[in-house]
Amino acid sequence: MSVVSIVNARLIDPASGRDEEGGLICEDGLIVEIGNIVPRGEIHDARGLILAPGLIDMRVRTGEPGLENRETLDTASRAAVAGGVTSVVLMPETDPVIDDISLVDYLIRKGTDLPIDIHIAGALTKKLDGKSLTEIGLMREAGAVLFSNGSQPIRDAQTMRRLMSYAANFNALIANRAVEPTLSKGTVAHESNLSSRLGLNAAPAISERIMAERDIALAELTGGRVLIDLISSKAALEAVKTAKAKDLDVYSSVSINHLCLNEVDIGDYRSFAKLNPPLREESDRLALLEGVNQGEIDVIVSDHDPRPAGEKRLPYSEAASGAVGLEILLAAGLSQVAEGYMDLMAFLAAVTCNPADLLGLDTGRLSLEAPANLVLIDPNKPWICASSNLKSRSKNTPFDGRRLTGRAVKTFYKGQEVFSL
Amino acid sequence: MSLAADDTILGQATRDYPFTKRHCLSVSDFHRVDIENLLRLGEHYLNLEVQKSPDRSVLSGKTLINLFFENSTRTEKSFELAGKRLGADVISMQVASSSIKKGETLLDTAATLNAMNPDLLVIRHSASGAPSLLAQKVECSVINAGDGMHAHPTQALLDALTLRQAFPEGLDGLRIAICGDILHSRVARSDVALFNMLGAEVRLVGPPTLVPLDADMWGAEVFHDMKSGLQGCDVVMMLRLQLERMSGAFVPSKREYFHYYGLDRKKLGFAKPNAFVMHPGPMNRGVEISSEIADDPDVSLITRQVETGVAMRMAILHALAEAQSSSSEQSS
Numbered sequence: 001m002s003v004v005s006i007v008n009a010r011l012i013d014p015a016s017g018r019d020e021e022g023g024l025i026c027e028d029g030l031i032v033e034i035g036n037i038v039p040r041g042e043i044h045d046a047r048g049l050i051l052a053p054g055l056i057d058m059r060v061r062t063g064e065p066g067l068e069n070r071e072t073l074d075t076a077s078r079a080a081v082a083g084g085v086t087s088v089v090l091m092p093e094t095d096p097v098i099d100d101i102s103l104v105d106y107l108i109r110k111g112t113d114l115p116i117d118i119h120i121a122g123a124l125t126k127k128l129d130g131k132s133l134t135e136i137g138l139m140r141e142a143g144a145v146l147f148s149n150g151s152q153p154i155r156d157a158q159t160m161r162r163l164m165s166y167a168a169n170f171n172a173l174i175a176n177r178a179v180e181p182t183l184s185k186g187t188v189a190h191e192s193n194l195s196s197r198l199g200l201n202a203a204p205a206i207s208e209r210i211m212a213e214r215d216i217a218l219a220e221l222t223g224g225r226v227l228i229d230l231i232s233s234k235a236a237l238e239a240v241k242t243a244k245a246k247d248l249d250v251y252s253s254v255s256i257n258h259l260c261l262n263e264v265d266i267g268d269y270r271s272f273a274k275l276n277p278p279l280r281e282e283s284d285r286l287a288l289l290e291g292v293n294q295g296e297i298d299v300i301v302s303d304h305d306p307r308p309a310g311e312k313r314l315p316y317s318e319a320a321s322g323a324v325g326l327e328i329l330l331a332a333g334l335s336q337v338a339e340g341y342m343d344l345m346a347f348l349a350a351v352t353c354n355p356a357d358l359l360g361l362d363t364g365r366l367s368l369e370a371p372a373n374l375v376l377i378d379p380n381k382p383w384i385c386a387s388s389n390l391k392s393r394s395k396n397t398p399f400d401g402r403r404l405t406g407r408a409v410k411t412f413y414k415g416q417e418v419f420s421l
Numbered sequence: 422m423s424l425a426a427d428d429t430i431l432g433q434a435t436r437d438y439p440f441t442k443r444h445c446l447s448v449s450d451f452h453r454v455d456i457e458n459l460l461r462l463g464e465h466y467l468n469l470e471v472q473k474s475p476d477r478s479v480l481s482g483k484t485l486i487n488l489f490f491e492n493s494t495r496t497e498k499s500f501e502l503a504g505k506r507l508g509a510d511v512i513s514m515q516v517a518s519s520s521i522k523k524g525e526t527l528l529d530t531a532a533t534l535n536a537m538n539p540d541l542l543v544i545r546h547s548a549s550g551a552p553s554l555l556a557q558k559v560e561c562s563v564i565n566a567g568d569g570m571h572a573h574p575t576q577a578l579l580d581a582l583t584l585r586q587a588f589p590e591g592l593d594g595l596r597i598a599i600c601g602d603i604l605h606s607r608v609a610r611s612d613v614a615l616f617n618m619l620g621a622e623v624r625l626v627g628p629p630t631l632v633p634l635d636a637d638m639w640g641a642e643v644f645h646d647m648k649s650g651l652q653g654c655d656v657v658m659m660l661r662l663q664l665e666r667m668s669g670a671f672v673p674s675k676r677e678y679f680h681y682y683g684l685d686r687k688k689l690g691f692a693k694p695n696a697f698v699m700h701p702g703p704m705n706r707g708v709e710i711s712s713e714i715a716d717d718p719d720v721s722l723i724t725r726q727v728e729t730g731v732a733m734r735m736a737i738l739h740a741l742a743e744a745q746s747s748s749s750e751q752s753s
Contacts, residue, residue: 131670132670132673133670133671133672133673134673135673135674135676135677136673136677137673137677137680137681138676138677138680159670162630162670162671165629165630166628166629166630166671166672166673168629169628169629169645169646221634222629
């Protein structure tokens, strides 16, 4: 029986709203005591740092299977624990696509040896073709927690309607990218004064709003649960707010990149800041941060998308979009907290208990009998993000060289220390 | 015996409430008493002795035209047989080799057929409402043998007759689950209406993509899983996954469909012990029903449904012919 005690910590549990000094004891991988404890077993002194539930990152791509040159489950898990992330949801955009129970099963088995929880987002359509339904019921039974069509939205409204009503039967959560495909086709930036001066094909923010509104209307019709995946604009956020006011099962996620960066960061055609959805205006970023603070945005994700340099070091419009984020999610969020843009509790809720509740996981909270997946956070530690130090196999990040405030100092998975700075 | 028995049965039944309907287009055209009379007449024709040596004068001198725009084995042949047994001249139009294939519209076909002075016209069409359109344009009785996703009244009547045989005390209070592809099923729509009229409690069970949004307003409770849907059911009616009426995907795969909605021993176990299984046919074995269940004579009423089909259709033709002659008597 392994016993680990963490003493002298600032315990923050967004699920219960707890924020107090105290300690915590883990036994056999589970939390067994919280608060005023008499330490026993192996003792860690937190020295007043924050002890929070390990992060749950709901949107992660690796290259496994099929594109291992980008990232493997092993390298991704090392990057994750270095960023305080103890659970990830893998996107189905692999080769082959995760559209079948055998692949769901294979990846879950493979994940059992890793120092993080591996969860699977099954594909919504076969080979992500946007047309043919996958075996949502059987994949859910095999352990898939989310269903997504990856970065391509379900274009056809009839298909989306059927998917939603079919998935509703299994209470399965569907994630759909908020992108109107015809408006966004071939675009590489946000439609604005800046992108027009740069001469880039650009997508208007309402592309996002149109698709979000469509999916919200379909959720209202079918009673399905839908996650408006990766909103990046004020326009889409407004749509989500209205849906939530109507008490629909509509949720939204935002990537950490869109809370920290804006279109100016693409500057002189920096392809490492080329993202999908594109970085938008400062007013959008501020609206999204406010959305997190008000609880209108449910989940913050890293949108971890590893790409080798060969895919990124190209002319801006030809470069692949995407950035790694497993190691940056927590630190970049804490930096926004330190700068006063984001509320600490709201931020932590959006990366712990909110995704856990959406996916039906028992992690993401400091509660008795919950798995002891924990992160010890120094909220004030200044550091410079150097892409070469990242543990991901791919190093593509727009945060390279940035000064950040705060990071994970130690990470525990099932009561075992799996990372220490 | 046949002549006398015939007269007594229909005579008795219709003394207080004469059967006056000209067409048989949908279950809701009939009152409960009409239905009772039809079913009683159907029971009479179920007797094989009566059926094989029937009173050929019932339809003698009458012409029955079968006009099937969709393929059919059971329905078309049973109407043909029913008409012949009652002494009618029966013509089955081969739609594939007729002028319809040359582009004639339904109404032109109707006018052509009307000019041949038939007495009974049995029509099946892929468009909902086609039989009622035809009924407005011809002078004979029109019998709907299935129109699109709308109605199949003769199937509902034969299902009810089959159930009356299995449950001699009647349908009142029975709990009947209709399972599978409700959305595309005309049988389900007609069955719900008729079973409700006869006092049964009807349930609809299917994946949300195959149950119409407002099906709970048909007078049936809607379920999306077999376990709760079959709870306490006396009868489980399975419907065929109508792949030909589906545009795009409604269910991911046959494997997943069978896993959640295919009727096997385990799922039948959710219903009452000794529950009966029905299927209007044709069956997709291994998709909505396992062969083990379909071929089990102790639980399956499926072949009995076909047997009942001929008797029930004889009854319907008989009643309509009776109504025709009584109305012509009145007018003369």
